[in-house]
Amino acid sequence: MHLSPDEIIFWQQGFLKLNATIAFTWGLMFVLAVGSKLVTRKLSTGLQRSRWQNLLELVVTAINQQIEEVGLRPPEKYLGFLGTLFLFIAMASVFTIVPGYEPPTGSLSTTVALAFCVFVAVPLFGIEDRGLGGYLRAYLKPTFIMLPFNIISELSRTLALAVRLFGNMMSGTMILAILLTITPFVFPIAMSALGLLTGMVQAYIFSILATVYIAAATRMRKPELGPED
Amino acid sequence: MDSMTLIAIASIVTAGLTIALGSIGPALGEGRAVATALSSLAQQPDAATTITRTLFVGLAMIESIAIYCFVVAMILIFANPFWSHVIAQAAGK
Numbered sequence: 123m124h125l126s127p128d129e130i131i132f133w134q135q136g137f138l139k140l141n142a143t144i145a146f147t148w149g150l151m152f153v154l155a156v157g158s159k160l161v162t163r164k165l166s167t168g169l170q171r172s173r174w175q176n177l178l179e180l181v182v183t184a185i186n187q188q189i190e191e192v193g194l195r196p197p198e199k200y201l202g203f204l205g206t207l208f209l210f211i212a213m214a215s216v217f218t219i220v221p222g223y224e225p226p227t228g229s230l231s232t233t234v235a236l237a238f239c240v241f242v243a244v245p246l247f248g249i250e251d252r253g254l255g256g257y258l259r260a261y262l263k264p265t266f267i268m269l270p271f272n273i274i275s276e277l278s279r280t281l282a283l284a285v286r287l288f289g290n291m292m293s294g295t296m297i298l299a300i301l302l303t304i305t306p307f308v309f310p311i312a313m314s315a316l317g318l319l320t321g322m323v324q325a326y327i328f329s330i331l332a333t334v335y336i337a338a339a340t341r342m343r344k345p346e347l348g349p350e351d
Numbered sequence: 352m353d354s355m356t357l358i359a360i361a362s363i364v365t366a367g368l369t370i371a372l373g374s375i376g377p378a379l380g381e382g383r384a385v386a387t388a389l390s391s392l393a394q395q396p397d398a399a400t401t402i403t404r405t406l407f408v409g410l411a412m413i414e415s416i417a418i419y420c421f422v423v424a425m426i427l428i429f430a431n432p433f434w435s436h437v438i439a440q441a442a443g444k
Contacts, residue, residue, distance in 0.1 A: 125430055285418065289419065289422045290414075290418060323407060324411070330404075331408075
């Protein structure tokens with residue numbers, strides 16, 4: 123029983139290793155990219171549209187709405203980063219249905235990489251929105267004594283993002299592996315369904331937290347009032 | 352009692368205690384969070400989506416504490432550096 127898909131090694135030469143994490147990550151990226159390319163080949167703006175285009179529109183508008191509700195305007199600017207985070211982590215969990223697949227987010231390498239992306243993106247978006255001086259000044263709020271605590275909180279919440287996702291995914295696969303050795307098929311299937319649910323929730327949590335961190339670094343704006351107001 | 356037995360005993364006991372004590376706090380916290388969310392849902396049903404979303408985010412934050420304890424327990428059982436070191440020493444002898 124292994125702790126993470128890092129330990130399944132397909133090919134090794136010197137210090138270069140092709141392990142299951144890398145293989146599954148690239149497979150996932152391939153499926154997401156090729157799938158989207160195929161769906162968006164013939165987009166239609168009329169009433170007749172394909173099922174897949176409907177699905178993609180649902181997903182994109184829902185993510186846009188979430189980003190806007192947290193206070194980021196315009197949401198399209200952040201949609202690329204945050205939407206990709208959500209879709210990657212969600213699909214990584216959903217593909218557990220496929221036998222022989224292990225979610226690459228069950229490895230600390232993947233989750234630390236994703237958390238590091240958020241760690242880098244927050245200052246980037248913050249400086250882009252407020253300017254370098256304005257962004258750095260935000261660290262001195264509410265008083266300048268809070269400066270070390272603000273810095274520590276930046277680092278610790280990045281670590282928390284990584285460990286939270288890793289722990290949730292790893293515990294799901296590990297419980298499944300343990301149960302398969304001791305009970306018949308019914309119970310592991312229930313646990314697998316629970317694993318899917320927690321995977322989706324964790325994907326949502328990760329992306330919402332990234333959105334909130336970016337919103338805290340930029341100027342927060344209230345969502346626009348609709349035409350009925 | 353030689354060091355190998357001592358390390359094994361300490362790791363096993365600590366792993367069990369970690370996950371046992373570490374799940375008490377988050378469980379109590381999550382219970383309170385859901386109870387408050389339910390009562391506020393009863394008070395204002397049309398804010399249901401906001402309340403539910405905030406509830407899930409809060410639950411995930413509380414859950415992460417239990418996850419940290421679980422990760423420590425797993426490390427003690429499956430990826431214990433002290434145990435590997437002692438095993439390597441015993442195998443080398």
